[in-house]
Amino acid sequence: KAGVTQTPRYLIKTRGQQVTLSCSPISGHRSVSWYQQTPGQGLQFLFEYFSETQRNKGNFPGRFSGRQFSNSRSEMNVSTLELGDSALYLCASSLGVARGQDEQYFGPGTRLTVT
Amino acid sequence: SQQGEEDPQALSIQEGENATMNCSYKTSINNLQWYRQNSGRGLVHLILIRSNEREKHSGRLRVTLDTSKKSSSLLITASRAADTASYFCATDASGSSYKLIFGSGTRLLVRP
Numbered sequence: 571k572a573g574v575t576q577t578p579r580y581l582i583k584t585r586g587q588q589v590t591l592s593c594s595p596i597s598g599h600r601s602v603s604w605y606q607q608t609p610g611q612g613l614q615f616l617f618e619y620f621s622e623t624q625r626n627k628g629n630f631p632g633r634f635s636g637r638q639f640s641n642s643r644s645e646m647n648v649s650t651l652e653l654g655d656s657a658l659y660l661c662a663s664s665l666g667v668a669r670g671q672d673e674q675y676f677g678p679g680t681r682l683t684v685t
Numbered sequence: 686s687q688q689g690e691e692d693p694q695a696l697s698i699q700e701g702e703n704a705t706m707n708c709s710y711k712t713s714i715n716n717l718q719w720y721r722q723n724s725g726r727g728l729v730h731l732i733l734i735r736s737n738e739r740e741k742h743s744g745r746l747r748v749t750l751d752t753s754k755k756s757s758s759l760l761i762t763a764s765r766a767a768d769t770a771s772y773f774c775a776t777d778a779s780g781s782s783y784k785l786i787f788g789s790g791t792r793l794l795v796r797p
Contacts (some may be wrong), residue, residue, distance in 0.1 A: 574727075601783055603783060603784070603785070605785075605787075612787060612788075612789050612790065613773065613775075613787035614787075615784050615785060615786065618783045618784060620783070625783060626783055626784040628784070658725060660727060660728065662728075662785075664783065666783060672783070673718065673730050673733050674718070674730065674783075674785060675730060676720070676727040676728040676729070676730070677727050678726055678727040679725075679726065679727050681725070
C-alpha cells in the first residue's frame with residue numbers, strides 16, 4: 571500500500587506570493603490533517619478534513635486555508651506569504667472514523683522557504 | 686501551543702544501551718502516540734497507547750502511560766545507530782481526536 575505523498579517536496583517563494591501544497595492520503599483513508607513544523611514553535615496543528623469537510627482547525631490566521639476533494643486528496647493554501655511561514659509542512663492521513671483509536675500516517679513533508 | 690514537554694531535550698548514548706524518554710501533557714486524552722523523525726523528514730508512527738492502557742510493547746519499544754500523572758515514557762532497548770532521530774509524543778486534545786498536539790521532542794543520538 572502506497573504511503574502518504576506530498577508535492578512538491580521543496581518550494582521557494584517570495585514574500586507576498588501565495589502557495590498551494592498538495593497531499594494524497596493512503597488509499598482508504600478519509601481524514602487528512604496538516605501540520606506546520608518550525609524550529610521555534612515545533613509541530614503545530616493547522617486543520618483536519620474528513621469527507622471534504624473541515625472538522626478541526628488550529629490557531630492560524632485566515633491566510634492559511636485548505637480543502638479536500640471527493641477522492642480524499644487535500645490541498646492547503648497560504649496567501650500573502652510572510653518570512654515566518656518558512657517551515658516544513660506535514661500532511662497526515664488516517665481512517666478518521668474510530669475516535670481515539672486512529673493512527674496518523676505522515677507524508678515526507680513540503681519544505682517551504684519564503685525569501 | 687504545545688500540549689506538553691518532553692524530557693530530556695537531548696540524549697546521547699552508546700550503541701547497545703537503553704534510551705528512555707519522558708513526555709508530560711496537560712489535559713485529559715483518549716490516546717497518546719509516539720513518533721520518530723529523522724533529520725527534517727516526515728514523522729514515522731511508532732506506537733499508540735490508549736488512555737485505558739498502562740503499558741504497550743512493540744519490538745524493542747516499550748511505552749508506559751500514567752494518566753494520573755499525565756505522563757508517558759518511551760523506552761528503546763538495545764539501541765542502534767539507526768535509532769538516532771528526534772522522538773515526539775502526541776496527544777489528541779480532549780474532544781478532538783484528529784487534532785494531535787505534539788510535545789517538543791527529544792533528540793536522541795546513538796553513538797556507534
